Amino acid sequence: MNKSQYKLILASSSQYRFNLLKKLNLNFEVILPNVDESAFYHPSPKKLSLILSIAKAHSVQKKLSNEQIIIGSDQVGVCDGKIIGKSYDFDKAVSQLKFLSNKILRFYTSVTVIRGKLQKSGTVMTKCKIKKLTTEEIEKYLKIDNPYDVAGSIKTESLGIVLIDKIESNDPTAVLGLPMIKLIKILSNFNIRAI
Numbered sequence: 001m002n003k004s005q006y007k008l009i010l011a012s013s014s015q016y017r018f019n020l021l022k023k024l025n026l027n028f029e030v031i032l033p034n035v036d037e038s039a040f041y042h043p044s045p046k047k048l049s050l051i052l053s054i055a056k057a058h059s060v061q062k063k064l065s066n067e068q069i070i071i072g073s074d075q076v077g078v079c080d081g082k083i084i085g086k087s088y089d090f091d092k093a094v095s096q097l098k099f100l101s102n103k104i105l106r107f108y109t110s111v112t113v114i115r116g117k118l119q120k121s122g123t124v125m126t127k128c129k130i131k132k133l134t135t136e137e138i139e140k141y142l143k144i145d146n147p148y149d150v151a152g153s154i155k156t157e158s159l160g161i162v163l164i165d166k167i168e169s170n171d172p173t174a175v176l177g178l179p180m181i182k183l184i185k186i187l188s189n190f191n192i193r194a195i
Contacts, residue, residue, distance in 0.1 A: 126169035
């Protein structure tokens with residue numbers, strides 16, 4: 001149970017993050033952050049994901065008092081030095097998956113928790129080896145899974161797993177958008193425990 005006197009807020013519009021946090025059986029609410037991600041840049045994808053997770057948490061904190069504990073998170077994909085974002089449509093997703101075919105796609109997933117001036121953050125890297133994909137496989141997959149709202153156009157929690165040879169990470173939930181093992185450790189600093 002949530003033993004904290006503070007209210008828990010998820011600063012995210014992501015249904016994937018909402019569903020992951022819900023599994024902890026904690027009482028929380030969602031407040032959408034007001035962050036223009038395109039306004040942020042850092043040459044390191046790892047640092048960029050961290051900067052964005054902090055920005056999202058602070059964006060929501062500005063709307064509230066210091067009585068809330070706010071969780072911000074962000075994920076940045078990178079392959080061959082190129083940032084891999086969401087495709088948003090079928091044609092861009094085809095191009096994206098053709099580019100990723102037979103390559104290593106790394107995801108940097110960061111989480112930041114803040115309450116007042118107390119702030120704790122962490123980042124988890126997930127390495128995905130993408131299979132050698134044919135155009136037919138790509139198009140068939142996209143029509144079934146519609147993964148246009150996720151980085152890399154691959155929903156690993158559903159049919160997208162068939163496009164992957166191997167996933168390496170010390171936190172299997174990180175690739176889904178919220179590193180739960182890291183988050184649980186961070187929340188303990190705020191006196192929040194799921195059990």
